[in-house]
Amino acid sequence: MSKATRYLNEEPFEPRDTVALSDAELRAIEASSWTGFWRRFARHRLAFVSGLFLLALYAMLPFVELLAPYPPDWRDSAKVYAPPQSIRLFHDGALHPPFVYGTAQSLNPETFAREFVEDRTQPQALRFFCTGSTYRFWELWEGSAHLVCPAKGASLHLLGTDRLGRDIFSRILYGARVSLTIGIIGVAISLVLGMALGGLAGYFGGWTDTVIQRLIELVRSLPELPLWMALSAALPVTWPPLTVYLGITIILGLLDWPSLARAVRARFMTLREEEFVLAAELMGASPARVIGRHMLPNFASHLIANATLAIPAMILGETALSFLGLGIREPMTSWGLMLDQARRIEAILFYPWILAPMVPVILTVLAFNFVGDGLRDAADPHQG
Structure with a gap:
């Protein structure tokens, strides 16, 4: 019985030579896994818009001194609990450059309460790209340039002032630098621990996995929260604010790694049975190379999604600790520290604008959750 002759075509395989494909189908075939990942993420509209919002927030952080009208410790004793001012474009029915109405403090003869009354007779035009209050840019050099400033001799408080006469809008911008970076740094710490311990448990198994x-x-x-509080309260009161910031970040990061470690372990236990991992082991690759070169890249998209979903918990943790007086300390500021003034119910009733820092906290947490959901769906190969 004669054997059939078999031929091997050594020419490179070209999908377009076997079947007619559209340009979109060809791009889908030729795209890398990361390209497909980001394409699937971009189709998630809510996650994509939330990602742009977060990108704008983090891009703003290096330039807070320029964007804020006042430094965070600037005070005006004549403007304690001053209400928010609105930017207007029309005065007496005529179009006007952006301006605010000034406020004057008066005593109500019936309630004997201090009240701020708008002076609508004289609009106070805003100045843009101007010279205003001095500050230390990144604590490196002194500057006075601002994006927007009040009129000469006037004040500008878009979100009102607090009990010390400090501008809430400016302090929210400065507080974003602490509240947003503490989540990123804390997740980076937990990510390193989770990848290391979860990877060892998932790859080696046995007693390593058990321990x-x-x-x-x-x-x-x-x-979690009582442990955060106990460890934060243990930080010495003599520590400078920057050291306390680093201490809070490390505490949040060290206590959040177990969830990431479990996700890494579960994924590694699946990947270690894959053929490409077995092939690498048979070729003599060390465990470190197998994990770092072959297994982690196949899990990178899932890690990014899990880390993104962990950042809101870090932000809320710092906010809770600072709200309870156990987190960031003056003269630094954060969104949680600003909300500390809202612990008195009478302050909320009479001066509701002191709750303004809640808005960026809620928006940021929601944005991170939407981005995390979008990344998680994009990392799923079964998603269109």
Whole structure:
């Protein structure tokens, strides 16, 4: 019985030579896994818009001194609990350059309460790209340039002032630098720990997996917020604000790694049985190379999604600690520290604008959750 002759075509395979494909189908075939990942993410409209919002927030952080009308510690004793001012374009029915109405303080003869009354007779035009209050740019050199300034001899408080006469809008911008970076740095710490311990448990298994699993269960069994409070209260009161900031960041990062470690472990236990991992091991690759060169890249998109979903918890953790007086300390400021003034119910009733820092906290947490959901869906290969 004669054997059939078999031929091997050594020419490179071209999909367009076997079937007619559209340009879109060809791009889909030739696209890398990361290209497909970002295309699927871009189709998630809410996640994409939230990502642009977060990108704008973080791009703003290096230039807070230029964007804020006042430094965070600037005070005006004559403007304690001053109400927000609105930017207007029309005065007496005529179009006018952007301006605000000035406010004057008076005493109500019936309630004997201090009240701020708008002076609508004289609009106070805003100045743009101007010279205003001096500040230390990144604590490196002194500057006085601002994007917007009040009129000469006037004041500008778009979100009102607090109990010390400090501008709330300016302090929200400065507070964003602390509240937003503490989430990124904290997640970076937990990500390193989670990848290292979860990767060891998932790849080696055996007693290594057992020990790490028991450690994860021990950390997860501890009540999170009381433990945060206890560790934060243990920080010496003599520490400078920057050291306290780093201490709070490390505490949040060290206590949030178990969830990421479990996700990494579960994924590695699946990947270690894949053929490309077995092939690398048979070719003599070391465990470190197998994990770093072959397994982590296949899990990178899932790690990004999990890390993004962990950042809101870090931001809320710092906000809660600072709100309770156990987090960031003066003269630094954060959104949680600003909300500390809202612990008195009478302050909220009479001066509701002191709750303004809640708005960026809510918007940022929602944006991170939407981005995390979009990244998680994009990392799923079964998503269109």
